[in-house]
Amino acid sequence: MSVLSGKELRIVGFLCNWCSYGGADTAGTARAAQPTDLRIIRVPCSGRVNPLFVLKALMNGADGVLVSGCHPRDCHYSAGNFYARRRLEILKEFLPIVGIDPARFEYTWVSASEGQRWKEVVTSFTERIHRLGPAPKWADVTPRYDMPFSAPENRLEPIRPLGCGANPSLPELRESIKKALAEGLEGVLGWKAGFDPLHVEPVFMQTPEEVDHLVWGPFNVHNLANFLPQYKGRRIGVVVKGCDSKGVIELLAEKLIDKDDVTIFGMGCNGTVDLNRVLEKLPEGASVEDVKCSGNTIRVTAGGQEYTVSMQDAAQDKCRQCTNPNAVLSDVFVGPRVTEPMPPADGRSGALRFLDELSLEERMGFWKGQMERCISCHACRSACPMCVCRDHCVSDARDPAWLTREDDVVQKLFFQLIHAQHLAGRCTGCGECQRACPMGIPVFALKQQFGRKIKQIFGYGAGMDVNGVPPLLAYQVEEPNIKEHELS
Amino acid sequence: MSTFYFAAPDALLGWLKKLAADYRVLAPRREGRSVMFRPRTADELTDMDELLRRATASPKGAVIPHSETLVRFSSTKDAENPARLDTTLDAPCGDVPTVLFGCRPCDARGFVVLDRPYLEGRFKDPYYAARREALVIIAQACPTAFSTCFCHWVGGSPAGREGSDILFTAVDGGFVLESVTEKGAKLLEAAGFASGEDRRNEAEAAHRKAEASLGAPSTLENIPARVAARFRDEAFWIKETEKCLSCGACTYLCPTCQCFTITDEGSQLDGRRIRSWDTCMSPLFTLETSGHNPRTEKFKRMRNRISHKFSYYPQSYDGEYSCVGCGRCVVSCPISLDIRQVVKHAVEGAPEAVAEAAPVPAPKPAPARVKASSAASEPASPAGEPKAAPGAEAAPKASAKSEARPRTGGKSKSGKKSR
Numbered sequence: 001m002s003v004l005s006g007k008e009l010r011i012v013g014f015l016c017n018w019c020s021y022g023g024a025d026t027a028g029t030a031r032a033a034q035p036t037d038l039r040i041i042r043v044p045c046s047g048r049v050n051p052l053f054v055l056k057a058l059m060n061g062a063d064g065v066l067v068s069g070c071h072p073r074d075c076h077y078s079a080g081n082f083y084a085r086r087r088l089e090i091l092k093e094f095l096p097i098v099g100i101d102p103a104r105f106e107y108t109w110v111s112a113s114e115g116q117r118w119k120e121v122v123t124s125f126t127e128r129i130h131r132l133g134p135a136p137k138w139a140d141v142t143p144r145y146d147m148p149f150s151a152p153e154n155r156l157e158p159i160r161p162l163g164c165g166a167n168p169s170l171p172e173l174r175e176s177i178k179k180a181l182a183e184g185l186e187g188v189l190g191w192k193a194g195f196d197p198l199h200v201e202p203v204f205m206q207t208p209e210e211v212d213h214l215v216w217g218p219f220n221v222h223n224l225a226n227f228l229p230q231y232k233g234r235r236i237g238v239v240v241k242g243c244d245s246k247g248v249i250e251l252l253a254e255k256l257i258d259k260d261d262v263t264i265f266g267m268g269c270n271g272t273v274d275l276n277r278v279l280e281k282l283p284e285g286a287s288v289e290d291v292k293c294s295g296n297t298i299r300v301t302a303g304g305q306e307y308t309v310s311m312q313d314a315a316q317d318k319c320r321q322c323t324n325p326n327a328v329l330s331d332v333f334v335g336p337r338v339t340e341p342m343p344p345a346d347g348r349s350g351a352l353r354f355l356d357e358l359s360l361e362e363r364m365g366f367w368k369g370q371m372e373r374c375i376s377c378h379a380c381r382s383a384c385p386m387c388v389c390r391d392h393c394v395s396d397a398r399d400p401a402w403l404t405r406e407d408d409v410v411q412k413l414f415f416q417l418i419h420a421q422h423l424a425g426r427c428t429g430c431g432e433c434q435r436a437c438p439m440g441i442p443v444f445a446l447k448q449q450f451g452r453k454i455k456q457i458f459g460y461g462a463g464m465d466v467n468g469v470p471p472l473l474a475y476q477v478e479e480p481n482i483k484e485h486e487l488s
Numbered sequence: 489m490s491t492f493y494f495a496a497p498d499a500l501l502g503w504l505k506k507l508a509a510d511y512r513v514l515a516p517r518r519e520g521r522s523v524m525f526r527p528r529t530a531d532e533l534t535d536m537d538e539l540l541r542r543a544t545a546s547p548k549g550a551v552i553p554h555s556e557t558l559v560r561f562s563s564t565k566d567a568e569n570p571a572r573l574d575t576t577l578d579a580p581c582g583d584v585p586t587v588l589f590g591c592r593p594c595d596a597r598g599f600v601v602l603d604r605p606y607l608e609g610r611f612k613d614p615y616y617a618a619r620r621e622a623l624v625i626i627a628q629a630c631p632t633a634f635s636t637c638f639c640h641w642v643g644g645s646p647a648g649r650e651g652s653d654i655l656f657t658a659v660d661g662g663f664v665l666e667s668v669t670e671k672g673a674k675l676l677e678a679a680g681f682a683s684g685e686d687r688r689n690e691a692e693a694a695h696r697k698a699e700a701s702l703g704a705p706s707t708l709e710n711i712p713a714r715v716a717a718r719f720r721d722e723a724f725w726i727k728e729t730e731k732c733l734s735c736g737a738c739t740y741l742c743p744t745c746q747c748f749t750i751t752d753e754g755s756q757l758d759g760r761r762i763r764s765w766d767t768c769m770s771p772l773f774t775l776e777t778s779g780h781n782p783r784t785e786k787f788k789r790m791r792n793r794i795s796h797k798f799s800y801y802p803q804s805y806d807g808e809y810s811c812v813g814c815g816r817c818v819v820s821c822p823i824s825l826d827i828r829q830v831v832k833h834a835v836e837g838a839p840e841a842v843a844e845a846a847p848v849p850a851p852k853p854a855p856a857r858v859k860a861s862s863a864a865s866e867p868a869s870p871a872g873e874p875k876a877a878p879g880a881e882a883a884p885k886a887s888a889k890s891e892a893r894p895r896t897g898g899k900s901k902s903g904k905k906s907r
Binding site: 147150196199202204222227276280285287378379381382396436441 | 520553636735764
């Protein structure tokens with residue numbers, strides 16, 4: 001695609017075959033004078049426009065992207081543009097978090113007879129992009145490697161008291177699991193001690209002896225809902241924290257597992273730790289000999305020395321603002337329910353608060369610096385309970401090739417955008433993507449950005465209702481919270 | 489004969505700054521909570537504490553980059569005859585002289601493990617050879633072992649010299665630097681450091697202290713044959729990998745994992761043939777163009793990883809393991825899978841090393857997708873039979889695959905066209 005240097009910018013247009021493409025044709029037939037920056041890609045319907053089309057164009061150097069379809073209620077396929085409206089609105093709201101100016105993307109409606117309107121749309125969008133100028137290049141921004149929001153002094157105060165002491169109900173939980181095993185469950189997913197006292201690992205308990213080794217505490221970080229689809233068709237159980245139960249619910253809602261197959265064991269959660277926040281208190285690589293937890297203090301003995309860490313310091317960010325400490329759905333709930341706090345007035349995570357304060361270009365620099373250390377292992381994807389495509393991830397496809405296999409910040413960030421986009425409205429906020437990242441990249445923030453926008457616009461939070469429908473898989477003819485974006 | 493020098497921290501930094509003028513200096517850099525080997529300029533080489541940190545990811549990228557361009561191609565259409573293309577190829581091979589500073593002895597040993605498949609045998613990988621040739625390795629003797637370290641299980645030590653050109657040890661008030669190879673000796677001679685002969689004892693004491701900080705040594709014997717004998721014991725591998733997420737973080741962090749894939753990127757008229765890291769934890773690793781995949785389940789993938797490191801590779805290369813015990817796969821695993829335990833479990837109570845006689849246990853309640861025939865879908869690896877190459881287990885099928893696997897001497901095929 002040649003661009004008249006200095007005169008034209010790169011604007012990509014996705015036009016629906018039935019209305020807007022016809023509208024552009026009408027404008028052409030009428031010899032309406034239009035700017036020539038737009039490169040048109042004809043699609044069957046605006047509903048065919050995968051938000052990733054837009055993201056890929058913007059990530060790879062497009063200065064603007066325009067999507068145009070039939071007017072609402074006028075879709076050739078009845079409802080394609082209703083879906084498009086939701087997806088594209090959410091996408092537009094998402095863009096600023098990675099440093100892309102949302103004004104560079106617009107979606108609108110032009111019918112086949114509206115040649116004049118098409119002319120106005122193209123003219124005004126092109127003028128807007130020219131006012132914005134060429135899009136900043138990833139190669140030009142200054143990378144930023146630090147994560148100030150994760151520094152001890154910047155961690156948010158928990159909205160409820162967090163604790164790490166032994167849960168007195170654990171023996172009762174073990175008994176109920178043993179009973180369920182005896183009654184025919186093939187196994188129950190839980191946690192057991194790992195290679196040192198700080199590490200806990202998932203286990204599929206099948207015998208009473210294994211159940212005796214079940215642990216419960218601040219180190220039970222893994223979301224075991226992740227494993228459920230691989231046991232599909234087998235009668236098993238799963239032990240959940242509040243956040244994990246939301247993953248189970250979302251899997252049930254999406255019919256990826258069958259409720260009859262899964263028994264959910266819940267117990268009140270007092271918060272879990274970000275292991276790195278414990279390890280940072282110890283000498284690098286120290287052998288951990290013992291860990292004792294009481295109240296909200298973790299006492300770690302390493303190399304013969306004792307170190308104390310409070311839950312205030314060590315808690316995962318998600319636990320600091322958690323409003324669902326108890327399993328939202330459970331078949332067996334053991335022990336007293338933890339008091340559920342009111343949602344905080346400002347529900348933003350530390351990462352979002354930090355990113356919100358940055359300029360668009362600074363955000364680009366932030367992600368550029370963070371993604372540089374990504375090794376593309378895709379543990380974020382594997383650890384995500386809602387990444388249900390598993391061995392068939394679109395990002396692995398070579399045809400169409402969404403990604404090259406090059407070790408390049410844009411490719412690596414685009415993978416994260418694919419992940420976040422596919423999680424939009426489905427992410428239950430367990431944060432496993434970020435916890436699993438061996439490089440400590442704050443990728444969860446991208447999902448949180450989608451999450452808060454979905455909450456604002458649709459009032460929906462994933463993983464609360466087995467009959468819930470993720471908003472991007474549904475539509476309303478009149479969207480109360482989506483305003484028309486006027487272009488002409 | 490090694491020579492010993494002593495350098496105060498400032499002198500060492502000064503030397504590094506000078507090296508940065510003539511070499512690309514790869515040294516640890518803090519990024520978030522991670523530490524990565526990055527090219528550092530003289531101005532950046534100021535924080536000794538940062539330079540002594542253990543890196544989160546291994547330094548293998550110095551010789552096998554995450555992705556590298558093997559060939560660039562660009563074609564122009566003949567104006568007279570558009571069917572005719574004039575294609576130019578450009579194969580950038582070679583590397584700038586590089587100093588790798590601050591890796592640990594296990595990391596340095598990792599390069600020796602990589603050398604065997606890439607440099608030995610009938611074919612040398614020219615890209616690898618050029619990078620390796622240009623590389624000088626300055627390793628730091630570990631001041632103390634990490635809880636996840638197990639270099640002594642696999643023949644290494646916190647002060648091992650194998651693979652290093654220079655080994656330096658922190659002592660009171662500075663560092664004792666020891667030349668290990670000719671390359672290292674040359675570099676040190678030019679540095680102008682004072683002799684460190686009188687501080688040798690201190691360095692050796694530090695080495696002994698680090699040795700002592702390691703966990704209990706391995707008592708495992710006859711590992712390659714026993715791991716091989718486990719091959720058909722699917723119930724064992726299913727149990728061991730029940731919690732595995734099959735993500736591949738372990739392989740990408742590993743200093744010895746060496747597998748790659750080759751893809752063409754860009755368009756047919758203007759593109760790159762690139763080689764990039766691949767992971768045997770991915771289902772795509774063994775996916776054949778026919779659609780058949782011999783390793784559909786995660787247990788088969790992990791079985792390959794463990795077997796390659798502790799059975800196939802030793803069988804090909806005089807009993808050396810393809811694991812240096814750095815422990816990165818343990819410490820960074822999202823579900824804390826401990827490779828030491830898997831090997832231990834595989835070896836202990838393994839059927840004796842006669843693979844043919846190894847009983848095929850009835851699969852315990854296996855995942856729904858395990859087919860009865862799957863046990864035979866991969867050839868077993870009879871103990872003692874020398875393997876031609878890493879990944880040779882999959883070699884008979886490689887001709888049908890769309891993406892090449894590394895084989896000895898860079899006999900790699902070209903990848904399929906991406907577009």
